[in-house]
Amino acid sequence: MNELQTMLADTANRLFTDKLTKQVRIAAEEGEWPQDLWNAVEENGFPRVLVSEARGGAGAQWPDALVLLKACGTHAVPLPLAETILANWFLDQAGVDVPDGPITFASAQLTSGPDGMALAGPMQDVPFAANCTHVVALSPSDGTDGGIQVALFASPQVGQANSTIARESVAQVSVSGAAIASGLASLPLNSAMLFGALARSAAIAGALQSVLLQAVQYAGERVQFGRPISKFQAVQHQLAELATHAASVGVAVDAAARAVLADPNAAEFDIAAAKVRASDAAQIGASIAHQTHGAIGFTYEHGLHFWTRRLWSWGPEYGGAAHWAQLLGKNAIEGGGHSLWATVTAR
């Protein structure tokens, strides 16, 4: 890690360890917005990590922001932090000033009206919409130069809302009137899916590290048949398997962030690979963590579930393993077996 990454990691770990108590998580699951936690996150500038210095951000790069996106998983953060980091990055890329407060984003259809950009219809499945002061809509540009239209709307009106397995809301969103600002960003047409997938992969990487740590610790403490269960070879091998998957997702996510840093428009392969690995490993990891914890880990009281329910939730979000695997497989088959190796080694 470079100096900035170490600083971000230390700050995030200290902040979330101090302020994100179990009570805060439980209250959030009951619908209470953790305003103090959000204030602390904002005071530390986390939401603007990827925003250029000219627009009041930290001007950091994707591998740096990855530290915070992973922390969302390591600490099971019940905030739209990943969403806000991404929404602000989209705005900055489009040359739009970034507002304060939590912001979410989704892909949408935009139409150009007399007062500016407007939504053609409601946006679907917008995460944390009820908690956000603004929403960013991403729409393919109709211009010849490609890229995407990025439009910022204030005061989103929440329609039909549901809760994810992580007890976080997703809702249908409509807005009245035109965007308060908009611009063109030179980013892939599927940016909402693509970078959403990367953010979730990073969170899964963090959550897998966390459930691994929890399971290893519990296995060392829990005595059965006269010895800690960590002394049973079957348990050791299960945890070793979990560790290999956690390591693999970490590496895949690092590679994807480096690919975005090199060129956001050429990072689809690496992001897809990371999400395939992350979504598959999320299932395996949650399963092993629960098996290790036995019945106690299955209770609400214990708290392992704050992480495993997020793993289950994040796995399919922004495209599950099959979605991204199909994209990789289709490209590989169309490209031909004899050029596949060149694709793999181009990273």
Place this chain on the structure above:
Amino acid sequence: MQTFRFDPCDLPDSALALRDEIRAFLATELDGFPARKRAETWMGWDAEFSRKIGQKGWIGMTWPKQYGGHERSALDRYVMLEEMLSAGAPVAAHWIGDRQSGPLLLNYGTEEQRQKYLPKIASGESFFCIGMSEPDSGSDLASVRTKAELTDEGWRVNGTKLWTSGAHRAHVMIALFRTATEEGNRHGGLTQFLVDLDTPGITIRPIKDLSGNAHFNEVIFEDVLVPDSQRVGETHGAWKQVTAELAYERSGPERYLSCYPLMAELVQELGDKGTASERDEIEIGRVVAELSTLRQMSVSVAGMLEAGQNPALEASVVKDLGAVLEQRMPGLATDLLERPFHLGTGGLDEAAAYLVQNAPSFSLRGGTREILRGIIARGLGLR
């Protein structure tokens, strides 16, 4: 709990240039090389090919020039390896010397031993094998019983080595012998030797595996005399030498690329047919994702080795995940192509049939899955 470190690693320009050079060489050299032969990859023996590779300067790439090496970066060597393996080049003849025996002699050999053996390994003329395992020993190397006793004429060796890959074609074995029995110290009393395989008293019996190939052997020592000048490193001190050697054996790209030539053929055929189903695409895409990730992990280990770190634990992670992927490949080919693979047909079918029968060895060779997971569990502080 220790977390595993996989620092990202950028390959140097020298490695990227070398990659193009090797690709061009292999495109010519392996033109028309059958899929079945490519599927053997690092188990495929071709002395002539090894000599050509030696002339190119692609054996002993990181060794000092005074011993026939080329003083290149470990990352250049990494790229050489992955290009050879992905193309399915027959590298078995020089493989062990390049991967293990050379580095062992550089670390622990005498000046005389280095001068005698290293230049010939690097030129692709001298081939090595490793005599570690024995009947009843398997992954448990501390149970080695083949005995070397110091006499006036040198070390007198009696016993049997088993699973010695390539012994019937190699010139020299680096052998692990029991030189003392130390009460309560299973890792003590072991010593490594350079044994020229034409020494009287050595009988080598190839053992056919279930695919009909014979690459490993039983090697019987009957009153074989090995001069003390052929001892490698300290008497009774081989344990730490052997464990360091195993790190070379576990960290390379061969631990996830054994089935790559089959994958390339499979993807090519699915494309040629033009009827790839959604299921084909998903399954292939999953393998592409795992392959790409494993490669990043493996390059990262190479980068840490180059930086002088000891990524033994990370190497075990790569080998475990790699073997799981490799072992899935032949079955996946069967599933997606939906036909039985008959022998004697050549091409993809023959390659797949060979790998179906060889895949069980992938989680055995170089440390069984159970041993690797034990090492990882120790890294997690569970043992």
